[in-house]
Amino acid sequence: MLLAADGIVGPATWSGLVVSVAPGSTRANAVRALQFQLRKHGHALTSGTARLNGGLGESCGPGVAIDGDDGIVHQYxxxxxxxxxxxxxxxxxxxxxxxxxxxxxxxxxxHFGIFRQGVSVCPQQLLIALYDNLTPPSPWTLPASGCTS
Incomplete structure (x- = not known):
């Protein structure tokens, strides 16, 4: 896995985890492609402690939550x-x-979700930054409303 010394998933790591997006694709299509690949592969976006079923009971199936070292919960x-x-x-x-x-x-x-202090946040800014080969924003700065699909 291509990880920086700080252990944060950055652009180099993501280029190894997601499929390439066709030339001429719109950002919206690219974000959907990145979301699909993230959902397909189920790689941890952060280090932390695994919690089975992630607090969602049977609706989640045999789910996993990662209680991140940074205080953010990533749900699968x-x-x-x-x-x-x-x-x-x-x-x-x-x-x-x-x-x-x-x-x-x-x-x-x-299914993938990001939760900050129990509130679901929008992953689009993070995915667009990855698509643009930029360092993604901290999940602490992602908006909790106005999400787009």
């Missing part, structure tokens, strides 16, 4: 299987779950 729901155990130490870039169709799901995917 609906996997067919998990690659970590409850309370396990997780490192940035580590595979934590595999795409599935469990819990309250309408089709195979790995």
């Amino acid at each position: 729901c609906h996997p067919d299987s998990r690659s970590v155990s409850d309370g396990a130490r997780v490192t940035t870039g580590q595979l934590v779950a595999h795409t599935g169709n469990t819990g309250d799901s309408t089709g195979p995917h790995l």
Whole structure:
């Protein structure tokens, strides 16, 4: 895995984790492609401690939450299987779950969410920065409303 010495997933890491986006694609299409790949692969965006089912009970299926060292929670729901155990130490870039169709799901995917102090935040600015090969913003600065798909 291509990780910086600080262990933060940056542009070099993401170029190794996501598929390339076709030339001429719009940013919106690129963000959707990045979201799909993130959901498909289930790699940890931060280091922290794994928490199975992530506090969402059966709706999440056999989900995983990463209680990040930075205080941010990263949630992965609906996997067919998990690659970590409850309370396990997780490192940035580590595979934590595999795409599935469990819990309250309408089709195979790995649902991803970012939570700051229990509130869901919008990942688009982070994904666009990655698409533009820039250092992504801190999840602490992501907006909690006005999200786009």
